[in-house]
Amino acid sequence: MTDTATLEPLAEAAPAAKKELTEALLYLDAVTVTFDGFRALNALSFTVDPGEMRAVIGPNGAGKTTMMDVITGKTRPDRGDVFFNGGTTDLTKLDETQIATLGIGRKFQKPTVFESHTVLDNLRLALKGQRRALPNIFRRESAAERERIDEIFETIRLTEHRDRLGGALSHGQKQWLEIGMLLAQDPKLLLVDEPVAGMTDAETAQTAELLRAINANGHSVVVVEHDMTFVRDLGVRVMCLHEGSVLAEGTLDQVSANERVIEVYLGR
Amino acid sequence: MNTKGLAMTRPPALLGTSGIVFLIVLAVVAVLVPVLNLAVTPDSAVHVPTYVVSLLGKYLTYALLALSVDLIWGYVGILSLGQGAFFALGGYAMGMYLMRQIGTRGVYGDPVLPDFMVFLNWKELPWFWYGFDMFPFAALMVLLAPGLLALVFGWFAFRSRVTGVYLSIITQAMTFALLLAFFRNDMGFGGNNGLTDFKDILGFNIQADGTRLVLFVLSAVALGLGYVLCRFLVRSHFGKVLVAIRDAETRVRFTGYRAENYKLVAFVVSAMLAGIAGALYVPQVGIINPSEFSPANSIEIIVWVAVGGRGTLVGAALGAVLVNYAKTYFTSGILAPYWLFMLGGLFVAVTLFLPKGIVGTYYDWREKRRPHDDIPGAPIAAPGPAE
Numbered sequence: 008m009t010d011t012a013t014l015e016p017l018a019e020a021a022p023a024a025k026k027e028l029t030e031a032l033l034y035l036d037a038v039t040v041t042f043d044g045f046r047a048l049n050a051l052s053f054t055v056d057p058g059e060m061r062a063v064i065g066p067n068g069a070g071k072t073t074m075m076d077v078i079t080g081k082t083r084p085d086r087g088d089v090f091f092n093g094g095t096t097d098l099t100k101l102d103e104t105q106i107a108t109l110g111i112g113r114k115f116q117k118p119t120v121f122e123s124h125t126v127l128d129n130l131r132l133a134l135k136g137q138r139r140a141l142p143n144i145f146r147r148e149s150a151a152e153r154e155r156i157d158e159i160f161e162t163i164r165l166t167e168h169r170d171r172l173g174g175a176l177s178h179g180q181k182q183w184l185e186i187g188m189l190l191a192q193d194p195k196l197l198l199v200d201e202p203v204a205g206m207t208d209a210e211t212a213q214t215a216e217l218l219r220a221i222n223a224n225g226h227s228v229v230v231v232e233h234d235m236t237f238v239r240d241l242g243v244r245v246m247c248l249h250e251g252s253v254l255a256e257g258t259l260d261q262v263s264a265n266e267r268v269i270e271v272y273l274g275r
Numbered sequence: 276m277n278t279k280g281l282a283m284t285r286p287p288a289l290l291g292t293s294g295i296v297f298l299i300v301l302a303v304v305a306v307l308v309p310v311l312n313l314a315v316t317p318d319s320a321v322h323v324p325t326y327v328v329s330l331l332g333k334y335l336t337y338a339l340l341a342l343s344v345d346l347i348w349g350y351v352g353i354l355s356l357g358q359g360a361f362f363a364l365g366g367y368a369m370g371m372y373l374m375r376q377i378g379t380r381g382v383y384g385d386p387v388l389p390d391f392m393v394f395l396n397w398k399e400l401p402w403f404w405y406g407f408d409m410f411p412f413a414a415l416m417v418l419l420a421p422g423l424l425a426l427v428f429g430w431f432a433f434r435s436r437v438t439g440v441y442l443s444i445i446t447q448a449m450t451f452a453l454l455l456a457f458f459r460n461d462m463g464f465g466g467n468n469g470l471t472d473f474k475d476i477l478g479f480n481i482q483a484d485g486t487r488l489v490l491f492v493l494s495a496v497a498l499g500l501g502y503v504l505c506r507f508l509v510r511s512h513f514g515k516v517l518v519a520i521r522d523a524e525t526r527v528r529f530t531g532y533r534a535e536n537y538k539l540v541a542f543v544v545s546a547m548l549a550g551i552a553g554a555l556y557v558p559q560v561g562i563i564n565p566s567e568f569s570p571a572n573s574i575e576i577i578v579w580v581a582v583g584g585r586g587t588l589v590g591a592a593l594g595a596v597l598v599n600y601a602k603t604y605f606t607s608g609i610l611a612p613y614w615l616f617m618l619g620g621l622f623v624a625v626t627l628f629l630p631k632g633i634v635g636t637y638y639d640w641r642e643k644r645r646p647h648d649d650i651p652g653a654p655i656a657a658p659g660p661a662e
C-alpha cells in the first residue's frame with residue numbers, strides 16, 4: 008500500500024503507549040463515533056495482540072458492531088486512532104477493500120453470504136488470491152486452490168452442501184459458511200459478530216471449537232457474542248462494552264463478577 | 276448445464292442448453308431468411324421481401340442492445356436508463372462514415388462537406404469529422420465513443436458509490452443531455468434531421484438487396500458473438516463477482532474486491548455492445564437522428580429485458596424481438612395510438628405476474644420438474660440467474 012501512514016503522528020506519545028502500540032496487532036485509542044449527536048463509541052481504547060482471541064460482550068446498542076465498522080473502514084471515526092500491524096498502518100485512512108486486503112476479515116451480525124451463488128462459489132470468491140477485475144475474466148482454479156477449498160469444507164462441515172445455493176442454507180449453516188469464507192480469505196485478524204445467533208446448543212459448541220481451532224492456527228480473533236455459554240466455551244479474555252467504551256476487561260469470571268457489568272448487562 | 280457428478284470435476288459448459296438452442300435458432304434464421312429472399316420467387320407464400328429482411332435485421336440489433344442491458348442490469352444490478360445513448364453514439368459514428376461516403380452525390384455536390392453543413396454555410400469540416408471517411412476509423416469510433424463515455428461516466432458514478440434509483444436517474448439525465456445537445460445544429464451532427472440519405476457502404480449500394488442481406492447476416496453474427504461474449508463473462512470468476520456485487524455489494528468490498536472496478540468494466544463492455552448494435556442498426560433503417568437519445572427509448576429497452584427475463588441473456592434477446600414484433604404489428608394498425616399504453620400495461624403485467632420474465636419463469640418451471648430432494652447431502656443444481 009502506498010498510502011499507509013507511518014508512526015509519525017504518535018512519535019511524541021509516551022514510551023509506554025508507544026510500546027503498547029508497536030506490539031499490538033490492533034490498536035484503538037480514544038475512538039469516538041457520533042450519529043446525529045448520539046455517541047455510539049465514546050473514547051473507546053483497547054488493543055489486540057498478535058495471535059490473541061478476544062471476546063466482546065455488552066448490552067444492545069453498546070457499540071460492538073460500530074467498533075467493527077470503524078476497524079473495517081465502513082465508518083470513519085470522528086476522533087481517535089486506529090492502527091494495525093504494530094502501528095504501521097492507520098486504518099482510518101483506508102477504505103474497506105484496502106483494509107480487507109491488509110488482512111482483516113469480517114463476519115457480519117446478520118449472516119451475509121452470496122445467496123444466488125452455490126456454497127462452493129461462495130468459498131471460491133472469498134479464497135485469497137487475485138482480486139483485480141481484468142485478470143479474473145480469464146482466471147482458472149488451480150489444484151492447490153481446489154484442495155484448500157476442500158479443507159475449508161471439512162472444517163466448516165458443509166461438504167455435502169457445496170452445490171446448494173447460499174440462499175438455501177439454514178441460518179446456522181450460513182453462519183458457518185460465512186466463517187468459512189473468512190478462513191478462505193486467510194486474514195490476520197478475524198472480526199466475528201454474533202456467530203452463534205440462531206444456532207442449536209450443539210452447533211454453538213461446535214462453533215466455539217471451530218473458532219478456537221482457527222485461533223490456534225495463528226489467526227487473531229475478536230468475537231462479539233451475547234451467548235454466555237459460548238463465551239465460556241471460548242475460554243479467552245473478555246471485554247465488556249457499555250455506551251461506547253470499555254466497562255471491564257479480564258477473564259470471564261472477573262468480568263462477570265464486576266458490579267457495573269452485572270448492573271448494565273448480566274443482571275437484566 | 277452439466278449433471279451433478281460432472282459439475283464437481285469439470286468446469287461447467289460455456290453454453291447452457293438454452294444457449295445452444297438460441298445459437299442454433301439464430302443460425303437457422305441467418306441462413307433461412309436470405310434463402311427465402313433470394314431463392315424463392317416473390318409470388319410464393321414463403322418469399323421474404325427485402326423490407327422484411329431489414330425489419331428483422333433491426334430486431335436483431337435491438338436484441339444485441341437488450342443483451343448489453345441484461346449484462347449490467349441482470350448480472351450487476353445496474354439499472355441503466357441511458358443505454359440508448361450508447362446505441363445512438365455507435366449509430367452516429369456509423370452515420371458519419373456513411374455521410375462521408377456520399378461525396379459529390381449530395382444535393383449540393385460538395386466533395387467533402389455533408390449537405391447539412393453546406394446548408395449551414397460552413398466552409399470547413401469540423402475536426403471531429405476527420406477520419407470518418409475511412410471505415411476502420413469509423414469502426415473504431417463505434418466502440419470508442421460509447422466506451423469512453425461509459426468509462427468517464429461510470430468512473431465518477433461508481434467511485435462515488437451512486438447506486439439504485441439515483442444511478443438510474445443520472446443515466447437518464449445523461450441521455451437526455453445528449454438528446455438536447457444533438458438537437459442543436461451547431462453541434463455539427465445534423466441537428467434534429469440527423470444523418471440520412473446514405474448512398475453506399477464500403478462501396479456497396481446501401482439500398483441493394485444484397486447489401487441488406489449482408490447487413491442482416493452481420494447483425495445475426497454480432498448477436499451470436501455478443502451472446503457468447505456475455506455468457507463467457509458472466510460464467511468467469513469476474514462474472515461471479517458481478518453477481519455477488521448485485522446481491523451483496525458491501526460483502527464484496529469486505530472480501531477485498533474493488534466493486535467499482537468490476538462495475539466499470541461491465542459498464543464499458545455493455546456500452547460497446549450497445550454501440551455495435553447502433554452501428555448495425557443505422558445502415559438498415561437508413562437514418563440516425565437525436566430521437567434515438569430520447570429517454571423513453573432507454574426505458575423501452577428495460578421493458579424488453581423484463582419481458583424476456585432479466586439475468587438470462589437469452590431472455591433479453593427474446594424479449595427484444597417479441598416486443599418489437601408486437602410494436603411493428605400494433606403501430607401499423609388501428610391500435611396505433613394505443614401502443615404506448617399497451618407497452619406500459621405490458622410492463623406492469625410482467626412485473627406483477629411474471630417477475631422473472633418468460634425465460635426466467637421457464638427456468639423455474641424446468642427446475643421444479645427435475646426430480647431432486649432437498650435433503651441436505653443431495654446436491655441441487657443451481658437455478659441461478661447465471662443459467
Ligand SMILES: Nc1ncnc2c1ncn2[C@@H]1O[C@H](COP(=O)(O)OP(=O)(O)OP(=O)(O)O)[C@@H](O)[C@H]1O
Binds near residue numbers: 042065070074116
Ligand atoms: N448508521 C447509524 N446511524 C445512526 N445510528 C446508528 C448507526 N449505527 C449504529 N447506530 C446506533 O449506535 C448504537 C450502537 O450500535 P451498535 O450496532 O454498534 O450496537 P451493538 O453493540 O452492536 O448492539 P447489538 O448487540 O444490538 O448488536 C445504537 O444505539 C445504534 O442505534
Ligand SMILES: [Mg+2]
Binds near residue numbers: 071072073116200
Ligand atoms: Mg451489533
